[in-house]
Amino acid sequence: MVTVTEHYDAYPYPERDPADEARRLITGSPSHPLEMDDALWAGARDWSRPLRALVAGGGTGDGLIQLAQILKSAERTAEITYLDLSPRAREIAEARAEARGLDTITFRTGSLLDAPEYGTFDYIDCCGVLHHLSEPAEGFRALRAALSPGGGLGFMVYAPLGRSGVYPLQEAFGTLFDGLAPDARLGAARELFEAVPEGHPFRSNPGLVDHRASEAGFYDLLLHGQDRPFSVPELLEMLDETGWRLARFAMPGLYDLSTLTGHGADLPEADRMALAEKLRGTIKTHIAYAVPEGAAHHAPSHRDTGLVPHLRGVKPDAAARAVSSGKPLPLRLGSESRALTLPARAAPLLARIDGRRSMREIAGAAGLDPIVAAGLWAKIEATLGPWGLFLYSGLLRR
C-alpha cells in the first residue's frame, strides 16, 4: 500500500514548475482574499490587522502563493504557515515562494491533525485534503481547534456526482496494482486505462480532465489510496458533527434549486441544496467557507453602502459596455452556460467599480439618486453574487 506521503512525494500535486511564477499567478477558490472577506467577514474585515493564516495540506502551493502574493500586492501584513506531509511538495511550494520573494510564509512538514500545535489562525485553507484522511472528521476537528475567535475556514472536498466513473476505476486499479511502487502503478494503470471502453461512466464524463493534464493529475484522480467524496447532506452533517457551520459555498448559485426548477420552494434550505446537487449532477468539488458553530456570522448586503464592491472574472468596462447595450453577461460553468442580465441603468455603476470606492461613493460619482442606486446595487448583487462574480471587501481601500 502506498501511503499518502509516498504518493505525494512521488507525484507532488498539482504538478508545478517554480519558473512559471515569473509569468503568471494562479488564482482560484478558496482562499482568494476578496472571496474570503465576502464569505467569512461580511466584506468588512479590517485589513490593517495582520492576517494569521494556516494553509493545511498546501501541496505544491497554489492556494498558498495566491494568498501570500495578493496580500503582498495589496501591501497587507500576514503571517502564513504552510503545512504538508510531503517534503517534496513543500520543496516546490518553497521554490515558488522564493521565486516571488514572498517572505511571510513559514514552511512546516507535518500533519494537519496536529494543526493546533502550530498556533491559532484567523483563516485556515484546506483545499483538496480532508477527503484524503482516513478519518476526515478528525481533520475537521483539528482545524476547528486551531481557529482563532472570529476566524473561518476555506475548503474544498470532492463531490460524488461530478466524479462519476472515478471510483470504480480507483477501486479496480487499487486492487490490481496493490504492492507496486508509485511509478510502476502509474505505468500499469495508464496502460490498462487505454482498454477502458467508451461506455464506461468515466469516459462518458466530460468534466474529468485531470488525468490528461499531467502524471500527478492521473495519479491523484485514479490511483489515490484514500479518497471519499461528500454529497451535500454528508458535508453538512460532517460540519455539524465537528463544530463547524457552512458560511456559504464559493458559488452559491450552483446549489440554488430555483436556478433549475420552481418546484420544492417550500423545502428547507439544506434539502434544496441537496436536490440542486442531484439535478445538476456535474458538481465535482464542493468549494466552501465555514465558521465555528454558534459564531456570529452574516452575509454582506448592498444595504450597507459603505462596503467596497469588486467584480471578479469580469472587467468593469467590458461589463458596463455589454449591459449598456442590453447584452447579457455570459457565464460558463463546465458544460452549463447561463446568461446574466442586468438593467442598462446599472452600467454607470459597473463601470466605476475599482475595488477602492464604496457603493455610496460610486453612486455619487455616477450622479445617481441614492434610492435608484440602491435598487441597482441590489440587482447587481443578486445577479452576479451567486456565481462568485461580485464580492465585497475593503482589502485595497486605504
Ligand SMILES: C[S@@+](CC[C@H](N)C(=O)[O-])C[C@H]1O[C@@H](n2cnc3c(N)ncnc32)[C@H](O)[C@@H]1O
Ligand atoms: C490534492 S493535494 C492538494 C494540494 C493543495 N491544497 C492544492 O489544492 O493545490 C493534497 C495535499 O495534502 C497533503 N496531505 C494529505 N494528508 C495530509 C495531512 N494529514 N496533513 C497534511 N497534509 C496532508 C498531501 O501531501 C498533498 O500535498
